[in-house]
Amino acid sequence: MTIEDLYNTGATCSLSHYLLPGSGLAANGSGLGSPKVNGGGQSGTSLMTYGWTASEAGVMKAGDCFTVPGCDVLFRVTADAASDGSGLSTITIEPPIVSGSSPTNSGALTIASATLTAVVLDYGSATAGPDEFIGGLQVTFKEAP
Numbered sequence: 001m002t003i004e005d006l007y008n009t010g011a012t013c014s015l016s017h018y019l020l021p022g023s024g025l026a027a028n029g030s031g032l033g034s035p036k037v038n039g040g041g042q043s044g045t046s047l048m049t050y051g052w053t054a055s056e057a058g059v060m061k062a063g064d065c066f067t068v069p070g071c072d073v074l075f076r077v078t079a080d081a082a083s084d085g086s087g088l089s090t091i092t093i094e095p096p097i098v099s100g101s102s103p104t105n106s107g108a109l110t111i112a113s114a115t116l117t118a119v120v121l122d123y124g125s126a127t128a129g130p131d132e133f134i135g136g137l138q139v140t141f142k143e144a145p
Contacts, residue, residue, distance in 0.1 A: 003123050003137070007120040007122070007123055012118065013117070013119075014116070014117055014118075015115060015116050015118050015141065032052065032059065033051050033053045033056075033083075033087060034108065035052050035089075035108070035111075036107060036108050037069075037070075037105055037106060037107045037109070038050040038088065038105075039105055040102055040103070040104065040105035042097055042102050043097045043098065043102060044096050045092060045093055045094060045097075046090050046092050047068070047075070047090070047091045047103065048088070048090050049089050049091060050086075050087055050089075051087055052087045052089050053083060053087060054084070055084065056083045058081075059083050060077045060080070060089070060091055060111075061080050062078055063076065063077065064076070064111065066111045067109070068109055068110070069107035070101065070107055071097060071101055071103050072117065073116070074143065075093040075095070076093065078093060078094050117143065118141040118142060118143050119142055120141060121141065121142050123137070123138065123140070124136065
């Protein structure tokens with residue numbers, strides 16, 4: 001009934017998939033340090049960060065997810081990232097940061113327990129009898145701003 005209610009009302013919900021790297025489980029990358037956004041006004045498919053452990057290979061791995069203050073989307077890392085000798089790292093991401101909704105300067109990256117806000121676009125009916133698991137349920141979500 002919750003899926004049907006969300007679909008009929010267009011209400012948003014918070015999602016965190018237990019198998020998505022960065023969403024409750026440890027990220028694939030080492031993620032050492034206290035990473036933060038390095039400069040406001042950023043846009044596009046990369047994010048400059050600082051606060052990583054210096055000279056660390058694989059601070060973020062492709063597939064890791066994170067959120068940052070100032071942006072209402074869940075970002076996914078598209079290429080492995082390492083930090084330099086000063087703890088700086090530029091992370092390649094998707095979706096792109098849209099001009100006008102830049103991350104907050106010095107905002108902390110939330111890597112573990114990252115969630116997204118979504119709406120239900122469509123769903124297929126499922127079958128279940130008394131004391132049975134639901135089978136065949138298909139739900140299509142879209143990330144909401």
